[in-house]
Amino acid sequence: MSAVFDKPSLWQRAAPMFRGFDGPLAFAVFLLACAGLVTMYSSGYDNGARFYDHGRNMLIAGAIMFVVAQIPPQRLATFAVPLYTLGVALLIAVAIFGVTKKGARRWLNLGVTIQPSEILKIAMPLMLAWWFQKREGQLRPLDFLVGGVLLAVPAALIMRQPDLGTALLVLTAGLAVIFFAGLSWKLILPPVLLGLVAVTLVVAFEPRLCADGVRWAVLHDYQQQRICTLLDPTRDPLGKGFHIIQGMIAIGSGGVWGKGFMQGTQAHLDFVPERTTDFIFAAFAEEFGLLGNLLLIAGFVFLVLRGLMIALEAPTLFSRLLAGSITFMFFAYAFVNMGMVSGILPVVGVPLPFISYGGTAMVTLGMGIGILMSISKSKRLVQT
Template structure:
């Protein structure tokens, strides 16, 4: 007598693929995705196909997140050295014969035009987490020096392009790994104090150091202008200070409850520059007001805290460092974007996660979420 086994339906066979996904993390992302779709529909409805493209980019990021989440952290560790090597090699290639657009040499044509610096947002934390995992239990000062060199090389190449926003994100991701690996506060405190003194001097002597003809060492002219514009945007209200002034006007005009969905005058009369990308927070604030901003900030805080909790409970040093660094990427994205639109940080090209338009950034965020989900699944398996 033969026994016939009935094949289970597709939905039941797919359940193991979703088992172990972190529910709270997915919920925080869902809140931000909904806010992003609403804002993009309002700010980009008369901007070609921005809303449709934004939705497509989100679906692409979700697919990438799902695929990466299926890869165990041990397998991710195997990709660290090759991905970092490829990323740095491509950065060198960009410096030698990259494509220049709007005064910046950030792209290279490999059949398709790509921006290699985006690879380092993920490759950098992977590489440093791999480095410290290999030296677990026997860390010395030399190991931190090597980690610093691994970080400085790509950051320097990205700054040379120049791309201050991406270099800041890569630097933050790398420093997070080094910090979580156990870097002594004795080494952290001096550069922090030096930076605070530098900021105080810039603010105190703004009129002298921002005068015409004064050149700052290290920084490019446009980076110097952005800092000086931040300190006093009214010096050039229709030129370099226009972005900051219009952004603050839009945020302030939203009041407590906002002007309402699709009712933002600064947005729809096109006073806000880059209203679907870097300055979308101003458009969001105008229509949803202080209460909407609180909702957005709480959602980001919840996402970041959940990411840190996943890192804290990770079973291996590599997983802990990687999850902590990836979470820092989300914090840096949100803090820098909201800060620059609000007029407390210089304007740099950093999008607001899940809210701003941009395919490359969305892919990076999808990979970062997939890594967090992978670490969370690995924790539950253990």
């Protein structure tokens, strides 16, 4: 009889919280986190606080991931409208009385300085997934138009700050939802082809378009300079082109095998700017070479493929759209960061997931992984 009244152990009470966690996804995140800690220790060794702060940020992101993973997807859907509304309201507040740093108005002082645009990285896919879930079975062209407006409003407010990197991530997450919701290829191909034509024309007429005194009406001056610098970094090798040139030198000097842990010269001698944040990939490539790059890329590819698999097997339209959008956001993070450091994309403020230093971005990443975990758990519960 006494056994009937025995209290369950702490592990027995905690076990349900861990049951159903996606092992392959957790393993991919663990490997990338380890790579981030090793790289941060090397690139930030002269600022020891960076390594410890990076580890602390990872622990915070892990805790957030664990908490979010316990929330069922149907419960996450109830946060969509309030979180989106809050995010847009805060962006409007930033535009009116936000804090300006280095020529950009991106922050809001509410006793604690916050960057509201980070909220939209999660709120945007939540909102669009909720919207298309509501319209399931009766989608019309007007519904895609409404989805486009819901995406365009915060994206325009973020671009106005200006913050092209964050706007790009929000757009990627939102467009992924619209695409997975069933947008016709007939509507997707024209803007893609138009973009390819525009890029070809810019490359072909670069000497004229980037000549001194020429201004592009559709972009800010600094955005125009970034594109022109990408096309020809040697135009200003000690100024605007310095980041790209030094990043490519660091990557190339790593060779096939790399110079070895803590042996990178370009990064440690301060030739690579922002070596612990946006340009940490250059520091990694210098020390671990082509082989290390391929392994790191393989880690991100595995994470993206696992995320797409979770989306494919998700039990509801909402969870499928949300998982696909979050996965594409991770792809955009990694692709844009590696692309800009390698000199194939303009320099924008996009960190490398789990590798770059940054508390706010790490929290967003933790929430994203937590959402994928939640959707994966819901699938397994449905199967059982």
